[in-house]
Amino acid sequence: MSIPENIVLPAYFLFFSFALGCIVGSFLNVVVWRLPRGASLCHPPSHCPNCGHFIRPWENIPILSWLFLRGRCSSCHQAISWRYPAGEAAVGLLFAGIFWHVLRVDLPLAVLPAYFWLAGSVLAAALIDAEHRIIPNQITYSGMLAAFLLAILLPQGRLALYPEAAFAANNLIFQATMETLASCKLLQNGLKYAPVAAAMDCLLGIALSSGILALFGWAGKRILRQKQGDIQVIGGGDVKFLAMIGGFLGADAMIYILLGGAFLGFFSGIMQLLWEKNTKKLFSSLPFAPFLAIPALAWLLFGNWLYLIWNLFL
Ligand SMILES: [Zn+2]
DSSP states (O other): OOOHHHHHHHHHHHHHHHHHHHHHHHHHHHHHHHHHGTTTSSSSOOOTTOOOOOOOGGSSSTTTHHHTTTTTOOOTTTOOOTTHHHHHHHHHHHHHHHHHHHHHHTGGGGGHHHHHHHHHHHHHHHHHHHHSSSOOHHHHHHHHHHHHHHHOOOGOGGGGGOEEEEEGGGGGHHHHHHHHHTTTTHHHTTTTTTTHHHHHHHHHHHHHHHHHHHHHHHHHHHHHHHHHHHHOOOOHHHHHHHHHHHHOOHHHHHHHHHHHHHHHHHHHHHHHHOOOOOOHHHHHHHSSHHHHHHHHHHHHSSSHHHHHHHHHOO
């Protein structure tokens, strides 16, 4: 049996996405360990924590090197945790899954750089937040900048501009804002250029997510202060984290992701309330980024999951 020709190219790109994901995963292993500890990402180069042996390039090939070295340092034979290759493989599968979704629903390939960048950033920030209760600005600021530059360079990748490429409900806020702005003659002419419209989509996503979360944080603080003293319900890191997601995916997708995150956070808050009676301790111990990361990654892997779930029940 011969392989159908139309499957060869996707398979090749699927493997390429997996390999790219493994390389990114290898880098994220470093990010997740070094960033919250205030260490530089590139200096000193990767080394064995036991004997200080610098990792040579051939020992740094994701997954393969670990298997080849049988999970041990080549110099002192200290065991290297299986978490490293497992993390690399997980990001590889995530990237391959995102590529598969893009192929399956026929999205423009121009969405891939933004999708991959967002997936890596969301994963690293969620893991760091879960362990250290901080979301490093290096991740969120660089993410927002990347989202803006990619919007200008690859406007074909902004789905809100091409509603036929996505579900129609994915660009309601964007369309409404554009129609409002179009009443100004100068803006109307500018918005005809795809890079300008794409940049607007990105900025609208950033502005709306920051606005909504900052408002929730302020309201939550006011409501809880009366009972519990000064508590920060939503931190500045959470605001920037959602702003990064809004910057990459636009305002409409951000609303769905925020809804999903709020639902997951609320649900797990209720579960924890059953264990932890002190709500002050509860609110300050719940990291929000992982709850936002799950619906964000689901969006990259499945598209509008709320629409899909809705259709399951109709
Ligand atoms: Zn060693």
